[in-house]
Amino acid sequence: xxxxxxxxxxxxxxxxxxxxxxxxxxxxxxxxxSVPDINALNVFPVPDGDCGTNMLLTMRSTLEEAxxxxxxxxxxxxxxxxxxxxxxxxxxxxxxxxxxxxxxAQGLEGHDSFSGKDFAAAFAKGSTVAYKAxxxxxxxxxxxxxxxxxxxxxxxxxxxxxxxPIMEAxxxxxxxxxxxxxxxxxxxxxxxxxxxxxxxxxVLFEGALLHxxxxxxxxQVRRPRVVPSNIxxxxxxxxxxxxxxxxxxxxxxFVLEGHKKLNADKIxxxxxxxxxxLIVVGDENLVHIHIxxxxxxxxxxxxxxxxxxxxxxxxxxxxxxxxxxxxxxxQAPPPEIATVAVVSGDGLGQVFxxxxxSAIVPGGQTMNPSTREMLQAVEAVPQxxxxxxxxxxNVIPAxxxxxxxxxxxxxxxxxxxxxxxxxxxxxxxxxADLKTxxxxxxxxxxxxxxxxxxxxxxxxxxxxLKILHRQAIGFVDGELKVAGDKPAQVLLDVLExxxxxxxxxxxxxxxxxxxxxxxxxxxxxxRQKHPNLEVELVYGGQPYYNYIASxx
Amino acid sequence: xxxxxTDSASDxxxxxxxxLQISIVPMYVRFGTEVYRDGADLKTxxxxxxxxxxxxxxxxSAPKMKDFSEVYDRLAEETDxxxxxxxxxxxSSAYEIALRASGRTKKECHVEVIDSRTAxxxxxxxxxxxxxxxxxxISLQQIVKTVKGATLRARVYVCFETLEYLRMGGRIGKxxxxxGSPIKVHPIVGLEDGEIKPLGRxxxxxxxxxxxxxxxxxxANVSSLAVEQGAAPNEADRxxxxxxxxxxxxxxxxxxxxxxxxxxxxxxxxxxxxxxx
Numbered sequence: 102x103x104x105x106x107x108x109x110x111x112x113x114x115x116x117x118x119x120x121x122x123x124x125x126x127x128x129x130x131x132x133x134x135s136v137p138d139i140n141a142l143n144v145f146p147v148p149d150g151d152c153g154t155n156m157l158l159t160m161r162s163t164l165e166e167a168x169x170x171x172x173x174x175x176x177x178x179x180x181x182x183x184x185x186x187x188x189x190x191x192x193x194x195x196x197x198x199x200x201x202x203x204x205x206a207q208g209l210e211g212h213d214s215f216s217g218k219d220f221a222a223a224f225a226k227g228s229t230v231a232y233k234a235x236x237x238x239x240x241x242x243x244x245x246x247x248x249x250x251x252x253x254x255x256x257x258x259x260x261x262x263x264x265x266p267i268m269e270a271x272x273x274x275x276x277x278x279x280x281x282x283x284x285x286x287x288x289x290x291x292x293x294x295x296x297x298x299x300x301x302x303x304v305l306f307e308g309a310l311l312h313x314x315x316x317x318x319x320x321q322v323r324r325p326r327v328v329p330s331n332i333x334x335x336x337x338x339x340x341x342x343x344x345x346x347x348x349x350x351x352x353x354x355f356v357l358e359g360h361k362k363l364n365a366d367k368i369x370x371x372x373x374x375x376x377x378x379l380i381v382v383g384d385e386n387l388v389h390i391h392i393x394x395x396x397x398x399x400x401x402x403x404x405x406x407x408x409x410x411x412x413x414x415x416x417x418x419x420x421x422x423x424x425x426x427x428x429x430x431x432q433a434p435p436p437e438i439a440t441v442a443v444v445s446g447d448g449l450g451q452v453f454x455x456x457x458x459s460a461i462v463p464g465g466q467t468m469n470p471s472t473r474e475m476l477q478a479v480e481a482v483p484q485x486x487x488x489x490x491x492x493x494x495n496v497i498p499a500x501x502x503x504x505x506x507x508x509x510x511x512x513x514x515x516x517x518x519x520x521x522x523x524x525x526x527x528x529x530x531x532x533a534d535l536k537t538x539x540x541x542x543x544x545x546x547x548x549x550x551x552x553x554x555x556x557x558x559x560x561x562x563x564x565x566l567k568i569l570h571r572q573a574i575g576f577v578d579g580e581l582k583v584a585g586d587k588p589a590q591v592l593l594d595v596l597e598x599x600x601x602x603x604x605x606x607x608x609x610x611x612x613x614x615x616x617x618x619x620x621x622x623x624x625x626x627x628r629q630k631h632p633n634l635e636v637e638l639v640y641g642g643q644p645y646y647n648y649i650a651s652x653x
Numbered sequence: 654x655x656x657x658x659t660d661s662a663s664d665x666x667x668x669x670x671x672x673l674q675i676s677i678v679p680m681y682v683r684f685g686t687e688v689y690r691d692g693a694d695l696k697t698x699x700x701x702x703x704x705x706x707x708x709x710x711x712x713x714s715a716p717k718m719k720d721f722s723e724v725y726d727r728l729a730e731e732t733d734x735x736x737x738x739x740x741x742x743x744x745s746s747a748y749e750i751a752l753r754a755s756g757r758t759k760k761e762c763h764v765e766v767i768d769s770r771t772a773x774x775x776x777x778x779x780x781x782x783x784x785x786x787x788x789x790x791i792s793l794q795q796i797v798k799t800v801k802g803a804t805l806r807a808r809v810y811v812c813f814e815t816l817e818y819l820r821m822g823g824r825i826g827k828x829x830x831x832x833g834s835p836i837k838v839h840p841i842v843g844l845e846d847g848e849i850k851p852l853g854r855x856x857x858x859x860x861x862x863x864x865x866x867x868x869x870x871x872x873a874n875v876s877s878l879a880v881e882q883g884a885a886p887n888e889a890d891r892x893x894x895x896x897x898x899x900x901x902x903x904x905x906x907x908x909x910x911x912x913x914x915x916x917x918x919x920x921x922x923x924x925x926x927x928x929x930x
Contacts, residue, residue, distance in 0.1 A: 455833050
């Protein structure tokens with residue numbers, strides 16, 4: 102950019118209205134490069150279609166007005182920008198952005214030119230105004246990012262009046278705040294993304310900073326990167342048996358120019374029951390209204406009694422949602438072969454989901470699922486090639502029945518235990534065909550030994566073992582090996598008799614009725630007795646079995 | 654003689670680069686406000702210490718235009734033909750920036766820039782193959798043809814300790830499907846024509862190493878190999894001797910994952926790079 106003017110004697114740069122325009126022009130072109138990335142951050146359910154596009158359009162309208170304002174007067178340029186933002190605001194984030202510009206204009210009012218300190222103070226005002234505009238401000242959104250960034254800007258401005266370090270602090274804080282949004286907003290955490298609006302604001306400030314520093318090379322050859330979330334992603338596999346989806350209605354937005362003086366609070370009250378996500382912002386002459394409603398006609402009719410409508414935009418959000426889900430599908434095509442596993446226990450379910458299983462049929466020991474239940478799962482997955490992992494000996498016959506009842510190609514990999522199922526699933530090859538995969542998965546089963554520990558439901562004598570009612574008993578690959586009083590001790594005894602010289606890893610899944618502290622003690626015991634083994638403790642949540650362990 | 658230039662994301666061992674007269678332009682690695690030139694200001698073992706100790710997640714960026722220009726101008730004193738082969742444009746703007754710099758040498762010099770569509774020693778092996786041809790006095794035109802073919806046959810297979818670094822750097826691509834598991838797994842990821850692909854998971858490191866050998870054997874004709882490691886020297890040694898037995902007489906380079914690549918791969922990675930014949 103042009104060298105800012107330096108005021109005599111002070112040594113600090115001051116910026117004109119023209120500088121303000123140029124700064125946000127650069128910021129907007131930086132944002133433009135990021136629009137597809139920001140659009141892709143949208144989470145289901147889609148509150149407003151394409152956040153990146155909305156913010157860009159809002160910025161364009163902001164700049165159009167900015168260039169109509171008298172040249173050098175910073176206050177007047179900011180005023181024009183606020184007006185342009187309000188007129189052109191689109192979507193939730195766009196409307197909030199317009200409020201930030203409104204506050205910025207209030208802060209710069211009467212300033213011919215501004216310093217770093219002035220800008221920091223004005224931006225802080227912008228953040229406050231944006232918070233006030235919403236009846237129920239939500240944290241983990243663009244609002245939080247605006248607040249965190251402006252706080253950092255204010256702090257930096259107490260150390261010096263130069264705009265560049267102030268903007269550096271602002272951008273760094275915005276970035277950190279964006280990364281933190283999934284911690285604050287559960288829906289982001291579930292989707293494994295950061296907030297799109299917050300990301301947009303961060304990109305705008307980053308663009309402004311690059312311009313201030315004169316880094317045109319970066320602006321030309323690079324593009325903004327999406328801030329990664331600061332919490333590890335939980336598994337992102339699509340839930341195939343989804344709940345019924347609620348319709349979203351119409352996203353309705355317009356600017357109202359009053360016949361007489363407008364009262365935003367009054368309008369807000371009158372529209373509260375018309376829909377969701379209501380935002381009413383503006384001044385006594387112009388008000389921007391945003392609402393998600395099933396009856397846009399009613400909202401518009403009500404508004405026309407108060408004044409003239411401009412910039413009317415009505416979008417069917419159900420269509421948007423459909424487009425969005427299709428876009429997501431196109432981004433990550435699922436493997437051509439689906440896997441269906443029979444599993445019980447929430448912890449084990451999580452393990453199988455994380456390893457990419459397409460659908461889970463609840464069931465296992467003492468509660469074998471029916472052929473019909475497995476058939477339903479096979480029919481529900483979108484793929485027409487399906488592998489069923491039975492994970493229990495008694496489930497295999499019913500699973501084999503599924504093959505004759507569907508037009509899909511189905512292979513049963515007859516795993517008899519949960520660890521066998523895990524092994525088989527790990528062997529799944531993304532590139533191989535159905536037949537090869539079924540064979541590879543079946544092969545993988547032999548690499549693992551399964552230990553199961555439960556309590557006897559009746560007294561019995563098997564071989565040399567005499568078992569009392571409720572006594573703990575331990576199996577290796579379905580064969581009874583040890584009886585004892587405590588499940589934990591039985592698990593240790595079974596491992597002792599197994600011969601683990603060639604093994605590397607023991608994974609212990611503890612059941613629903615087993616205390617974590619007890620399980621931790623067992624694992625400690627295994628580590629002491631078998632220092633060569635890597636031992637892992639995982640919550641399985643399975644009924645019936647106190648412990649299921651895999652040795653491989 | 655045609656001179657070969659690449660960037661530090663090629664992970665070519667320094668002595669090999671020196672032998673073959675390959676010029677390496679360093680990438681940048683940033684920890685918060687500290688910026689380092691990969692390999693030059695920050696030695697690799699020092700980097701791993703920082704990676705584990707640092708609370709801020711490091712980031713990388715491509716060399717600047719002037720970094721490329723300096724190297725091209727220096728080489729232009731000795732040659733009038735340069736071949737500059739770079740980290741896949743799907744991960745970095747290095748190729749684009751090199752391309753811009755290529756038209757601006759002070760002295761008249763033809764600089765050909767190629768997007769390798771690969772990374773690490775996948776890129777390294779391509780550059781090494783080009784340098785060997787250059788030393789034989791083969792023409793630029795001919796080398797370009799070989800290199801373009803080689804980039805399509807370069808494969809990188811990596812066993813990760815965690816995919817979190819790849820995710821945080823925004824380069825995880827389709828391997829996202831291997832993320833997030835309550836049980837400990839070692840994800841195996843491939844790189845082919847600029848794209849990251851999920852290949853599978855193993856429960857133990859030794860099985861993972863076997864899987865890497867299996868993957869190498871899928872390449873029809875192996876002309877050269879490299880074993881790479883980041884803070885996992887023993888496993889790399891095991892893999893190296895396995896491969897030596899499987900491919901007697903083939904060159905197998907031993908390389909350490911440099912900091913620019915390691916920012917995205919994290920600690921304890923072992924990989925094998927293959928150049929098909």
